[in-house]
Amino acid sequence: MxxxxxxxxxxxxxxxxxxxxxxxxxxxxxxxxxxxxxxxxxxxxxxxxxxxxxxxxxxxxxxxxxxxxxxxxxxxxxxxxxxxxxxxxxxxxxxxxxxxxxxxxxxxxxxxxxxxxxxxxxxxxxxxxxxxxxxxxxxxxxxxxxxxxxxxxxxxxxxxxxxxxxxxxxxxRGTYPEPDAVRMAQWRARVGPKFFLFVGVLRYYKGLHILLDAVAGTPYPVVIAGAGPIERELKAHAARLGLDNVTFAGALDEADKVALLQLCYAVAFPSHLRSEAFGISLLEGAMFGKPMISSEIGTGTSYINVHGESGLVVPPSDPAALRAALQALWDDPQMARAMGRRAEERYWRLFTxxxxxxxxxxxxxxxxxxxxxxxxxxxxxx
Missing domain, CATH: 3.40.50.2000 (Glycogen Phosphorylase B;)
Structure with missing residues (x-):
């Protein structure tokens, strides 16, 4: 056929x-x-x-x-x-x-x-x-x-x-490259041992301005991997907020993306509009066994990430709620690890x-x- x-x-x-x-x-x-x-x-x-x-x-x-x-x-x-x-x-x-x-x-x-x-x-x-x-x-x-x-x-x-x-x-999972030790070490040296990760094209519906607002005044490191039409706007917003805990990694090849997915503590996916109908990069986080934070927008993001099971789901466009979710995961590594395990189990059960x-x-x-x-x-x- x-x-x-x-x-x-x-x-x-x-x-x-x-x-x-x-x-x-x-x-x-x-x-x-x-x-x-x-x-x-x-x-x-x-x-x-x-x-x-x-x-x-x-x-x-x-x-x-x-x-x-x-x-x-x-x-x-x-x-x-x-x-x-x-x-x-x-x-x-x-x-x-x-x-x-x-x-x-x-x-x-x-x-x-x-x-x-x-x-x-x-x-x-x-x-x-x-x-x-x-x-x-x-x-x-x-x-x-x-x-x-x-x-x-x-x-x-x-x-x-x-x-x-x-x-x-x-x-x-088999179509994703395995980054070598040198690449992993380079990223670890650049971004540190514990950070939240966003991966995706930088578009208006990704809610990244909400993520920047949420981490303002916090110690939580965030890596934003990707490029797109609002990249300059986001960097200007981060500068206005004086954020020194946010790294814009730019567009990455697959090996670099996988390195960050393996190294990150959790995935932050703050998309706030229904244009985000599913969330492939959110699913990649689940596939690599990471706990997730996403917003309830009535789409596939809440099919991938089930609140309290594989991660935390917060109201959209709510920096305070997003900040509280970041803190909850950051302060409870045992809960984060358990959610990551259940996220990967859900991937194998539903999303191969x-x-x-x-x-x-x-x-x-x-x-x-x-x-x-x-x-x-x-x-x-x-």
Missing amino acids: RVLHFYKTYFPDSVGGIEQAIRQMCVGTARLGIASEVLSLSRDGRNAPLAVEGHTVQRVPLDFELASNAVSLRAIGRLARLAQDADVVHYHFPWPFMDVAHFAARTGKPAVVTYHSDIVRQQALLRLYRPLMHRFLGSVDAIVATSPNYLATSAVLGRYRDKTRVIAFGLD SAQMAEGYAALYREVAARGAPVVLAPAAAG
């Missing part, structure tokens, strides 16, 4: 939670006999196919962006051509141009949508986009919510419950790449069979 994924960004041009999720889908389902291809847009104009961990990445140049909506007119024709060889087209929502491309390409193939997030920020444009969005979601064969929490709290998904199922994201791959493989086969042409038996002679 052949599956074509379509999303605006992918490796190696962009590294983020959705890209990591698609990667894990492709790698995991390959073990089940599914060949995957990813079509994405390239900001630097490159369009040569790439082989990435057993699947092919096809890229078309980005033409322009409008309100974070990436557009490439050449993507429509490429989608139509690549879909000819696919059994299933797998879309990743939200991306309004994708909806346009879906109808313009007229692939005629069974279609699956992973619903990564509601549209939260662009409310004015959402009113214009809403008719197209519902036409698109109504046209596909199946929709996947990434957690039962998100399915229960999304007004959009509530309209499509009859064709929506939950398949949680999963990670394969193999479990995700099996769910998607079964869904692909189901929608492909549904869309297969009916072959009529020849009429009996008589």
Whole structure:
């Protein structure tokens, strides 16, 4: 079986939670006999196919962006051509141009949508986009919510419950590199023996300004690993607060990221808006056996991190509550270790790449069979 994924960004041009999720889908389902291809847009104009961990990445140049909506007119024709060889087209929502491309390409193939997030920020444009969005979601064969929490709290998904199922994201621990002793020692010397860690793209919904406010006037070291559109703004905020206990580590390769995940005391993940629909880097913390602090925003973050079991969950946009959670973990290493153990146990029980791959493989086969042409038996002679 052949599956074509379509999303605006992918490796190696962009590294983020959705890209990591698609990667894990492709790698995991390959073990089940599914060949995957990813079509994405390239900001630097490159369009040569790439082989990435057993699947092919096809890229078309980005033409322009409008309100974070990436557009490439050449993507429509490429989608139509690549879909000819696919059994299933797998879309990743939200991306309004994708909806346009879906109808313009007229692939005629069974279609699956992973619903990564509601549209939260662009409310004015959402009113214009809403008719197209519902036409698109109504046209596909199946929709996947990434957690039962998100399915229960999304007004959009509530309209499509009859064709929506939950398949949680999963990670394969074996695909993560093991940092060598020299790298570990270098990071230990730089960040110290005990610190809270945030990993992710620095975006508006990550709540990092809340984390900075929470650690102001405290001795708790925090390492922020990642780069993104609000990096300068966050550094300016940290400077205004006079924070000397916060390290901005910048964009890191996988080995450096794993080194910090192994070294950190706990993971702080203060995302405060529903744009954070799941939290791949939060799940990475669980996978490495770390206690977690997150906010209750009605999404997958509270499916990964269960309050009192794998970590602490606080109200969103509440620096005082976040500060109290940081202090509670910091002052009780025994509780922190126990939560870390339970976080890893929960990862193995619910969030492995193999479990995700099996769910998607079964869904692909189901929608492909549904869309297969009916072959009529020849009429009996008589």
